[in-house]
Amino acid sequence: MSLAAVTVANSIAGLSVSGVTLKALDEIPEKVDGRDCPIIYPNPDGFLSNLDLEVDSFGSASAKKTVSYNLNYMYLHSPIGSGRGLFDKYESVVSSLLAFFDAVISNDTITGCVDIQPQDATSFGPVSDPSGNVFHGCIIVLRVTELVN
Secondary structure, X not given: OOOOXXXXXXXXXXXXXXXXXXXXXXXXXXXXXXXXXXXXXXXXXXXEEEEEEEEOOXXXXXXXXXXXXXEEEEEEEEEOOOOOOOOOOHHHHHHHHHHHHHXXXXXXXXXXXOEEEEEEEEEEEEEEOOOOXXXXXXXXXXXXXXXXX
C-alpha cells in the first residue's frame, strides 16, 4: 500500500487560479509578505489529518482499500490593515477562495487520487503565517479519496 498525498499536493500546486499563488509541500514559506498574497500553501501545522481506512475486499496485505484523508492548506489573501477598513478586502477574499474551490472541483487532472473535494474553510478571518504575521484568510480543508491495495 502506498498513499499518494505528496503527489496530490504537487497536483494541487500545479492548478491555475487567477491572481493566486499556489505552493507545493517543498515551497511552504517561513514568512509571507503582502506582495506574496494571495497565496495558498500546505498548512505546516497539521497538513494531513482525519485518515480513514475501509477494507473493500478479503485478504490482508493484498486487500483492496479505500483511504480518505484531509489535506489542510493556509489561504492568506492580504495583510490585516491593508485596506481602508477591517472588511474592505472581504469580498475579494471570498471571491479568490471560491475560484480555488472551482479549480479543485472542475479539474480532472489532479493525480494520485480518485476524488478530491473542498470540505471546509475554517478559521475564516484573521490567520497567521508561520512567522506570526496576520492576514485575511482561512484554513482550507480538502477531502481526498484514494483506492489502494
